Amino acid sequence: MDLELLRRTLADAGEPTFRARQVWAWAARGAGSYHAMTDLPAALRARLADAVAFSTLTLADEAHAKDGTVKSLFHTADGRAVEAVLMRYRDGRRSLCLSSQSGCPLTCTFCATGAMKFGRNLTASEILDQALHFRRIEEVDHAVFMGMGEPMMNLDNVLAACARLPDVGITHRRTAISTVGWIPGIDRLARCEMPIRLALSLHAADTALRSQIMPVNDRYPLADVLAACVRFHEAKRRPVFVEYVMLAGVNDRYEQAVALAELLDPKVFKVNLIPYNPTGSYDGSGPDAIDAFRAVLEEQGLRATVRLTRGRDIAAACGQLAAARA
Numbered sequence: 001m002d003l004e005l006l007r008r009t010l011a012d013a014g015e016p017t018f019r020a021r022q023v024w025a026w027a028a029r030g031a032g033s034y035h036a037m038t039d040l041p042a043a044l045r046a047r048l049a050d051a052v053a054f055s056t057l058t059l060a061d062e063a064h065a066k067d068g069t070v071k072s073l074f075h076t077a078d079g080r081a082v083e084a085v086l087m088r089y090r091d092g093r094r095s096l097c098l099s100s101q102s103g104c105p106l107t108c109t110f111c112a113t114g115a116m117k118f119g120r121n122l123t124a125s126e127i128l129d130q131a132l133h134f135r136r137i138e139e140v141d142h143a144v145f146m147g148m149g150e151p152m153m154n155l156d157n158v159l160a161a162c163a164r165l166p167d168v169g170i171t172h173r174r175t176a177i178s179t180v181g182w183i184p185g186i187d188r189l190a191r192c193e194m195p196i197r198l199a200l201s202l203h204a205a206d207t208a209l210r211s212q213i214m215p216v217n218d219r220y221p222l223a224d225v226l227a228a229c230v231r232f233h234e235a236k237r238r239p240v241f242v243e244y245v246m247l248a249g250v251n252d253r254y255e256q257a258v259a260l261a262e263l264l265d266p267k268v269f270k271v272n273l274i275p276y277n278p279t280g281s282y283d284g285s286g287p288d289a290i291d292a293f294r295a296v297l298e299e300q301g302l303r304a305t306v307r308l309t310r311g312r313d314i315a316a317a318c319g320q321l322a323a324a325r326a
């Protein structure tokens with residue numbers, strides 16, 4: 001829902017200012033249409049249905065995995081592709097993976113989104129509408145900005161969306177922004193009042209390899225990025241989660257685990273090893289290689305977990321559904 005258009009439409013209709021909050025409260029609780037908003041006058045509901053599209057996104061495709069993961073491909077009003085994922089966990093968590101851009105201008109070589117043409121930054125409403133889509137299916141409680149795009153390149157809109165996520169059921173402490181190391185954004189998040197988590201996509205401790213698989217490393221070198229993460233930790237007193245996607249024969253060797261452990265201060269960083277959803281360019285490391293890598297990190301005193309894989313059977317890595325439809 002375009003919340004600015006909603007505000008203007010209500011103002012033009014001479015409605016009191018609380019109406020916008022009333023409409024938003026319904027939407028945030030999962031209402032399926034304006035007509036469900038029963039404490040709004042019927043004439044106003046009809047006017048809104050004519051003037052303000054209930055969502056800024058149109059569902060173009062949806063895939064359901066055996067493990068309960070739902071992946072949705074949307075189109076914006078100007079035809080841009082946007083993906084978002086609902087992950088269901090056995091402990092009851094319902095976590096959303098949200099996109100901040102259509103496509104991505106950065107070109108990480110392991111990423112399906114990076115191979116797509118960059119569209120544009122998403123508006124705050126387009127980001128929120130991803131969450132509202134899933135909220136209409138069921139209650140949700142976690143969100144990660146780990147879908148299409150680099151969130152720190154669109155931080156105004158990402159933070160504007162984050163400010164409203166608690167209304168949808170997702171507190172700031174259960175919201176994480178993942179970056180490839182966009183330093184101005186990390187520093188801004190450190191100053192932000194909302195206690196949002198920070199995750200860093202690191203993927204290689206060796207700077208030459210990191211530049212090869214993540215060209216952004218040339219612009220923001222790893223040492224400077226880690227220093228920014230330490231500043232974040234000092235400001236927020238919260239751990240920084242390091243995402244490390246496991247690529248067979250590329251970044252999963254013993255000495256690479258040792259180098260990673262030497263690089264990261266265990267008081268600041270926790271590592272999350274990510275089994276790779278193959279998108280064509282690389283093979284993912286097998287479970288034994290991932291366990292061995294994790295064991296080396298733990299031996300060196302670094303806390304490390306292996307992410308549960310979700311949605312393997314529906315190509316749930318970011319950009320895969322849009323690429324398949326392109």
Ligand code: SF4
Pocket residue numbers: 104105106107108111112113114115147148149150180318
């Ligand atoms: S991993 Fe993230 S930053 Fe890199 S290309 Fe993909 S979407 Fe962009």
